[in-house]
Amino acid sequence: MAGQGVQGRSTGYPQLDAILPGRGWPERGLMEVITPHWGMGELQLLIPLMRSIVEQGKWILWISPPYLLYAPALVQAGINTDQVLVVKLDTSCKDALWSMEKALQTENCGLVLAWQNWLPTKVLRRLQLAANTGDTLGVLFKHHDSEHSPSPVRLKIEDSYSENAGFNESEVTVIKARGDFRSRSATINLYQQA
Amino acid sequence: MDEARVKSVAQRSKSNSLWYALYLPQLRELNSALQKKYLDQLAGHMQSVSSTVSFHPQALICEVRSSLKYFAGIDVIHQKLQKLVGEQLQQWDLADGFFYAASPTVSGSLLLARSGHNALVYRPENLRSALGQLSTDVLDLNKEQRRRLLNMGIRHLRDIWRLPSDGLCKRFGSNFVNQLNKALGKVAEPTLNYIPPPAFAASYDLPYELENLNQLLPIADELLAQLCDFLRRRDLSTSSLVLFLRHEKRDSTEINIGLRMASRSQQHLTLLLETHFDKLSIPAPVVAVKIEVKEFDAFFAKSDSLLKNEPSGSASYSDSNLIQFIEQLQARFGDSHVKSVSNATQHCPEYASLQLNYKEKPNRRGRIAKPIEVSANPRPLWLLQEPKQLNINKGRLFYRKPIAIVSGPERIETHWWSGIDVCRDYYVAREHNGSRLWIYHEKNGKRNWYLHGFFA
Numbered sequence: 246m247a248g249q250g251v252q253g254r255s256t257g258y259p260q261l262d263a264i265l266p267g268r269g270w271p272e273r274g275l276m277e278v279i280t281p282h283w284g285m286g287e288l289q290l291l292i293p294l295m296r297s298i299v300e301q302g303k304w305i306l307w308i309s310p311p312y313l314l315y316a317p318a319l320v321q322a323g324i325n326t327d328q329v330l331v332v333k334l335d336t337s338c339k340d341a342l343w344s345m346e347k348a349l350q351t352e353n354c355g356l357v358l359a360w361q362n363w364l365p366t367k368v369l370r371r372l373q374l375a376a377n378t379g380d381t382l383g384v385l386f387k388h389h390d391s392e393h394s395p396s397p398v399r400l401k402i403e404d405s406y407s408e409n410a411g412f413n414e415s416e417v418t419v420i421k422a423r424g425d426f427r428s429r430s431a432t433i434n435l436y437q438q439a
Numbered sequence: 440m441d442e443a444r445v446k447s448v449a450q451r452s453k454s455n456s457l458w459y460a461l462y463l464p465q466l467r468e469l470n471s472a473l474q475k476k477y478l479d480q481l482a483g484h485m486q487s488v489s490s491t492v493s494f495h496p497q498a499l500i501c502e503v504r505s506s507l508k509y510f511a512g513i514d515v516i517h518q519k520l521q522k523l524v525g526e527q528l529q530q531w532d533l534a535d536g537f538f539y540a541a542s543p544t545v546s547g548s549l550l551l552a553r554s555g556h557n558a559l560v561y562r563p564e565n566l567r568s569a570l571g572q573l574s575t576d577v578l579d580l581n582k583e584q585r586r587r588l589l590n591m592g593i594r595h596l597r598d599i600w601r602l603p604s605d606g607l608c609k610r611f612g613s614n615f616v617n618q619l620n621k622a623l624g625k626v627a628e629p630t631l632n633y634i635p636p637p638a639f640a641a642s643y644d645l646p647y648e649l650e651n652l653n654q655l656l657p658i659a660d661e662l663l664a665q666l667c668d669f670l671r672r673r674d675l676s677t678s679s680l681v682l683f684l685r686h687e688k689r690d691s692t693e694i695n696i697g698l699r700m701a702s703r704s705q706q707h708l709t710l711l712l713e714t715h716f717d718k719l720s721i722p723a724p725v726v727a728v729k730i731e732v733k734e735f736d737a738f739f740a741k742s743d744s745l746l747k748n749e750p751s752g753s754a755s756y757s758d759s760n761l762i763q764f765i766e767q768l769q770a771r772f773g774d775s776h777v778k779s780v781s782n783a784t785q786h787c788p789e790y791a792s793l794q795l796n797y798k799e800k801p802n803r804r805g806r807i808a809k810p811i812e813v814s815a816n817p818r819p820l821w822l823l824q825e826p827k828q829l830n831i832n833k834g835r836l837f838y839r840k841p842i843a844i845v846s847g848p849e850r851i852e853t854h855w856w857s858g859i860d861v862c863r864d865y866y867v868a869r870e871h872n873g874s875r876l877w878i879y880h881e882k883n884g885k886r887n888w889y890l891h892g893f894f895a
Contacts, residue, residue, distance in 0.1 A: 312822060
């Protein structure tokens, strides 16, 4: 029972805490957040985590985000933009991975966010190792799930759209979380502030 | 008993040292900054004959007794200095002559040199008579003191020797008497010695040519170890250094390593160098490596906070390991790829968020964060670089899938004088595939619909 007894960090969403082993995000390591396209609440999911990381005095690093990170929204969410750093890279995936590995090894980077779709298992293991060394949490945002990914936590946000579904509700599935062999889902109100 | 000891020390110092003074009256016309610069350089030359060099107005003095034997006499020393100093003065387009003198006391030599006597006094007992011949003009006196000396009929120092010192003290002050006593070697004269600025350069000639930078790394590492050792011994650190890679028949490759926070950690410097090597391509094989320090800084040890968990974030975020990481990023990608994000008080949505090249803001720590004003209406985390026009299909808004408006409108209008003419109605919307969008309807111009951001 590897994950048993590992106390996680609350996600800020009680329904999500309930389906995660350790009742929250892992303290360190790699997570994958899978959405069929951007803009489905994948960042909202992490907002409470970001807030707590910034409050700890640590930094959040955004590596090559697909769009412009919009400061007013961060301020509204209560995240100090002084502790946010964006690495803008034009093309190279290699450079992004290099930055991500270095950032994960840096203890003051509490959270490292990257947008990478296809990464070989070897690379993911390396990133996982870096995150453990630096005691940091890395999040990879992708469009497709790969079954054999070594990341300890994999989540999927799904389209629960129907004409009568509320705007705020999203279906979050924990595909895999170390310490629990079942995959479970919950309907979560991700846009509490919105 | 104490008195006896003091006397013996004074006598020893009298008999043991010989001070060579070099007086350059031509410097008088220059401004003080330039004088200091020139004297600094000349002091460097003087260090070739003596390890003890001190500065005086338009003059330099060095101790030469200890090097007399090595140079086989004062004449050789003088010739050596005359050549060095003369050449240097010519370079500066100054008259190349200078006055000099040597005597057992610093002030004595200085007075003799100022008088233009070019005198050489070996023995302390001869000092009194040698100085006696000098005019009182060589002394540092104010107008009033000069007038008094003149009124008393005193023209030369020997006239002063005849007067009782307590009377002199009353009339001219203790400084005046002190000056003379120093010249005669009766009181000790501490001098502030010239210390050359630190300089570090280390090089290594490779036994064979190397093309692979990874093989070069251990050698560079060894040089960096020497550098860090040098810095540690002198209690210094560095914020800027250059690594030269020499090639056969080509210009050297220069790698400038700049540090945000001065350091003397070999590990850190090696890491930065490795990052530079990663991105570097060399035009030819390397035959030699050289490291030179451009800037030295005082070393400040960092102490850890007593309280492990500071309540506010501001205390620990500038920790050096983060700064090292940012430096690495900047070394690899260039400054323009590492951005900080900040909020701007602008009404127009595109201008309300700034991405600037990351720079450390040293004053940020103490500053009380002023409340940032943002709109109470929802703002998306993602903004599109350029708004994307939306289609209307059978009366429904369409992006990739049909769009349904959830809330709005929020009218955003800028004033015409701000230079940006904007009048838009913003809505929060939801696409059929689950994306949350921030869209707007133009209220002027073509009245089109646009996608502006994602509530990711």
